[in-house]
Amino acid sequence: MRKDLRWKAILVLALTALCAWAVIPPSKKIRLGLDLKGGIHLALRVETNDAIKSVLDTRASGLMAELKKRSLGTNGVRPDLMTASIVVENFDRVARDEFIKVIESDLPGYKVGEEGNNLRVTLPQLEVDRIREDAVVDTLERIRSRVDAFGVAEYQVQRQGLKSDRILIQIPGVDDPSRVKDLVAKPAFLEFKKVVTPPSLAGARYPGAESREQVVQQFGGQLPADVEVFETDPNSFGGHASFYPLTIGSPVSGNDLITARTGRGELGSAEVQFTLTPDAGGRFEKFTGDNIGQPLAALLDKKIIQIANIQNTIRENGRIVGIGSLQEADDLALKLRSGALPAGTTVLEERTVGPSLGADSIRQGVFSALAGLVCCIGFMLFYYKGAGINAVLALLLNVLMLLGMMSYLGATMTLPGIAGVILTFGMALDANILVFERIREEIRNGKTVRSAIDAGFGKVFWTLFDTHLTTVVAAVLLFQFGTGPVKGFALTLVIGLAASMFTAIFVSRLIFELHLGEGKRVEKLSI
Amino acid sequence: MEFFHNPKFDFLGKKAWFVGLSVVLATVSVISLATRGLEYGIDFRGGADVVLTFVSEPAIDHIRQVLSARGFEGAQIQKLRRPEDPSANDVLIRVAPQAGETEQSIEQGDVSGKVLAALRSGLVGQEAAAGKVDLNLTGAAELKRVLIAAFPGQDSMVDGAVASISDYRTSHGSLIKSIDETRSISGVTPEVANWIRDNAVAGGFAIRSVDYVGPSVGQELKTKARYAILGSLLAMLAYIWFRFDKLAYGISAAVTLTHDALVALGAVSLTGKEFDLTVLAAILTIVGYSINDTIVTFDRVRENLKTRRGDSLEKLFNDSINQTLGRTILTSGLVIMMVLVLWLFGGSRLNPFSFTLLIGVIIGSYSTIYISSPVVIWWRRVVEKKATV
Numbered sequence: 001m002r003k004d005l006r007w008k009a010i011l012v013l014a015l016t017a018l019c020a021w022a023v024i025p026p027s028k029k030i031r032l033g034l035d036l037k038g039g040i041h042l043a044l045r046v047e048t049n050d051a052i053k054s055v056l057d058t059r060a061s062g063l064m065a066e067l068k069k070r071s072l073g074t075n076g077v078r079p080d081l082m083t084a085s086i087v088v089e090n091f092d093r094v095a096r097d098e099f100i101k102v103i104e105s106d107l108p109g110y111k112v113g114e115e116g117n118n119l120r121v122t123l124p125q126l127e128v129d130r131i132r133e134d135a136v137v138d139t140l141e142r143i144r145s146r147v148d149a150f151g152v153a154e155y156q157v158q159r160q161g162l163k164s165d166r167i168l169i170q171i172p173g174v175d176d177p178s179r180v181k182d183l184v185a186k187p188a189f190l191e192f193k194k195v196v197t198p199p200s201l202a203g204a205r206y207p208g209a210e211s212r213e214q215v216v217q218q219f220g221g222q223l224p225a226d227v228e229v230f231e232t233d234p235n236s237f238g239g240h241a242s243f244y245p246l247t248i249g250s251p252v253s254g255n256d257l258i259t260a261r262t263g264r265g266e267l268g269s270a271e272v273q274f275t276l277t278p279d280a281g282g283r284f285e286k287f288t289g290d291n292i293g294q295p296l297a298a299l300l301d302k303k304i305i306q307i308a309n310i311q312n313t314i315r316e317n318g319r320i321v322g323i324g325s326l327q328e329a330d331d332l333a334l335k336l337r338s339g340a341l342p343a344g345t346t347v348l349e350e351r352t353v354g355p356s357l358g359a360d361s362i363r364q365g366v367f368s369a370l371a372g373l374v375c376c377i378g379f380m381l382f383y384y385k386g387a388g389i390n391a392v393l394a395l396l397l398n399v400l401m402l403l404g405m406m407s408y409l410g411a412t413m414t415l416p417g418i419a420g421v422i423l424t425f426g427m428a429l430d431a432n433i434l435v436f437e438r439i440r441e442e443i444r445n446g447k448t449v450r451s452a453i454d455a456g457f458g459k460v461f462w463t464l465f466d467t468h469l470t471t472v473v474a475a476v477l478l479f480q481f482g483t484g485p486v487k488g489f490a491l492t493l494v495i496g497l498a499a500s501m502f503t504a505i506f507v508s509r510l511i512f513e514l515h516l517g518e519g520k521r522v523e524k525l526s527i
Numbered sequence: 528m529e530f531f532h533n534p535k536f537d538f539l540g541k542k543a544w545f546v547g548l549s550v551v552l553a554t555v556s557v558i559s560l561a562t563r564g565l566e567y568g569i570d571f572r573g574g575a576d577v578v579l580t581f582v583s584e585p586a587i588d589h590i591r592q593v594l595s596a597r598g599f600e601g602a603q604i605q606k607l608r609r610p611e612d613p614s615a616n617d618v619l620i621r622v623a624p625q626a627g628e629t630e631q632s633i634e635q636g637d638v639s640g641k642v643l644a645a646l647r648s649g650l651v652g653q654e655a656a657a658g659k660v661d662l663n664l665t666g667a668a669e670l671k672r673v674l675i676a677a678f679p680g681q682d683s684m685v686d687g688a689v690a691s692i693s694d695y696r697t698s699h700g701s702l703i704k705s706i707d708e709t710r711s712i713s714g715v716t717p718e719v720a721n722w723i724r725d726n727a728v729a730g731g732f733a734i735r736s737v738d739y740v741g742p743s744v745g746q747e748l749k750t751k752a753r754y755a756i757l758g759s760l761l762a763m764l765a766y767i768w769f770r771f772d773k774l775a776y777g778i779s780a781a782v783t784l785t786h787d788a789l790v791a792l793g794a795v796s797l798t799g800k801e802f803d804l805t806v807l808a809a810i811l812t813i814v815g816y817s818i819n820d821t822i823v824t825f826d827r828v829r830e831n832l833k834t835r836r837g838d839s840l841e842k843l844f845n846d847s848i849n850q851t852l853g854r855t856i857l858t859s860g861l862v863i864m865m866v867l868v869l870w871l872f873g874g875s876r877l878n879p880f881s882f883t884l885l886i887g888v889i890i891g892s893y894s895t896i897y898i899s900s901p902v903v904i905w906w907r908r909v910v911e912k913k914a915t916v
Contacts, residue, residue: 349741355701357578383857423884429861430862433854437851437857463822469766474762477759477762
């Protein structure tokens with residue numbers, strides 16, 4: 001055997017072995033996409049404006065307090081989300097320099113500008129970018145820890161692109177998408193606020209109002225500065241939404257929790273027990289001690305989930321009762337443990353595939369692929385006889401390499417991906433057919449078998465190169481369509497074509513040359 | 528074996544008939560696209576498609592009532608036939624995005640979640656809402672979590688039970704019909720079965736699939752899809768122009784591919800199939816694949832040009848087409864066969880994809896002969912006023 005042929009054969013065998021090792025057994029080595037395996041795919045957008053707003057709110061109230069302390073006159077300090085700034089309204093012009101001095105020492109690095117009677121204090125762009133970035137990173141981290149608690153292997157939580165505010169979540173084997181969304185995408189920001197009974201209703205327990213306007217009326221048409229109206233969560237209040245006036249400030253919040261766990265109350269009902277940090281425990285003790293007998297509201301994501309009178313002073317350990325089921329209590333405890341998301345999220349896209357649909361698709365996909373393969377093999381053997389064996393070997397190796405590459409790359413096989421594999425059968429054989437037809441033609445024109453094979457492979461190389469590349473170009477354009485299944489199609493097509501280029505030119509030719517053997521003149525080729 | 532031995536067909540002599548046919552097909556496609564338009568699938572349209580499978584024949588009117596009472600008056604509800612299992616009771620619930628709607632926070636914007644919640648309380652009844660586990664809507668991981676809490680320390684028993692229940696469910700079309708069935712599943716111990724009897728229900732339906740696409744995402748994808756199709760055509764034009772070094776070839780490739788893509792889109796429009804991302808993938812694949820025949824023919828023309836300077840353009844193209852005819856017929860035949868297999872056996876989810884591809888591949892294999900070649904000749908002769916290539 002010629003030396004170069006031997007090395008080539010060894011190379012092909014080694015590649016075959018490597019690919020086989022990567023593929024066998026396919027049920028373990030080929031990662032299936034969620035459209036086949038079943039599961040939920042979510043694309044969320046982090047509302048980073050929420051994080052900016054909360055920073056602006058804090059800065060605005062801090063500045064207001066500072067101005068008040070120096071008794072500098074203004075109508076108020078209001079955050080302006082659109083321009084990421086806070087506005088000091090109708091400031092006392094006489095004390096202009098002093099205003100600016102206070103602002104610059106309180107908010108170093110912020111740009112101060114005058115707009116008529118107002119002062120506008122703008123957040124530096126770098127700071128805005130940092131807040132947005134932190135919001136996305138923190139949200140990602142917390143969602144990951146929540147999904148982790150599902151106990152599902154092979155979940156994915158990742159950012160879509162480096163600077164993007166989108167998060168992709170993939171969890172296999174989940175049947176109920178609403179619970180996943182609730183658990184993963186809700187901020188779960190816990191607060192405690194005191195119910196402020198309007199003077200007109202003093203003495204009785206506040207019954208809850210039908211509307212915001214009614215609450216305002218009860219206060220005589222104007223809410224006190226430190227009071228805001230909140231709505232109840234209908235799920236926790238027997239399906240009924242009502243409104244309560246609460247204090248704006250809250251002594252402790254979800255950020256002060258050390259841990260939270262599910263428990264059962266005296267009557268066996270579900271509840272969440274939580275423990276506060278010692279520092280927050282001190283604050284809560286003082287707060288509850290001052291307000292014994294008063295109603296206290298627990299809020300989750302700005303909605304009231306519980307209202308109860310304070311019986312005793314509470315230090316570190318508290319509980320939230322009145323939760324519908326143990327499962328809901330589990331979920332709430334989990335969300336509280338992982339920490340509140342720093343910003344709200346929006347579902348941009350959701351794809352849930354139930355396990356039976358996935359299983360049906362796998363069955364149909366695998367059947368189609370096998371049927372396609374059998375058709376191809378049958379046809380090539382029928383039409384090209386001996387050379388057909390060559391093409392079939394090249395085709396089988398092509399499939400093996402395609403699957404092997406996918407396994408090495410950790411790529412997922414999707415339903416359109418299976419279609420891509422089947423198309424690759426056709427396209428890979430196209431390469432063989434092109435070469436074989438050329439060889440036949442050269443033989444017909446009187447060339448010897450050896451030179452016909454040389455000419456066949458030589459003349460079609462660039463044709464093959466072009467045909468493969470154009471299909472790859474079209475497939476690459478599909479990569480931008482971020483959803484998994486279609487991307488999977490594009491990927492299998494690209495890998496399959498790369499493998500086809502190799503098998504059609506290198507492997508197929510090698511098989512011919514090994515078959516022809518050395519030196520002796522060959523008169524006939526089965527083609 | 529050989530289908531065509533040294534063929535000598537006069538393809539270009541009869542081109543008028545085929546160019547005429549193409550003009551008719553393309554015109555019909557344009558008219559259909561302009562009047563009927565494309566039936567956009569959920570990827571581009573936005574909204575929510577929820578497919579549920581029911582234990583027994585569902586009462587569509589009742590589902591409609593339940594959904595209307597909970598704010599989904601406009602929802603479209605229809606039975607779906609599952610070709611591979613005619614006895615399945617599948618129902619599609621389609622909620623279109625409201626006019627002018629944008630994405631909203633998870634509370635207001637979770638359309639699919641609200642549809643499911645409405646059905647759960649309206650169809651399964653309050654019993655399930657009262658904190659019981661619905662076996663048909665609880666995944667394996669969640670079931671395990673609940674059972675571990677009920678049977679602490681007996682992990683292996685729980686694991687076995689969970690695995691058996693999910694296998695049973697998957698092999699029974701996603702559905703456990705009644706709670707008593709669980710007792711008969713091997714791998715479920717009596718303790719677990721008792722616990723399930725007391726703490727779980729078998730709701731009347733399971734989720735087959737849920738797709739939700741926010742309105743702005745759909746719009747974004749639509750724009751991207753147009754650019755992708757246009758981009759692929761331009762890329763082919765540029766590539767062929769570059770490789771064959773003559774604008775005529777590039778133009779001809781672009782015309783051929785536009786024709787192929789147009790007719791395939793026209794077929795999608797005429798048959799009212801949904802245009803979703805997989806159909807887009809099919810169109811782009813047609814563009815990338817259909818060019819192959821053209822490249823093979825043009826390569827042959829270029830090769831023949833070296834030895835036959837004197838021949839007319841028609842003869843050169845005719846001979847080149849004839850020389851590559853065997854290959855063209857064989858590969859087109861094989862690829863059509865593969866797509867046919869997909870169309871026949873690939874299942875309903877792949878149907879729009881394989882249909883589009885089938886039309887495109889069939890059109891693509893004749894367009895090389897009857898569109899690409901005449902366009903090159905015409906361009907050289909009429910536009911560039913040259914008699915050779």
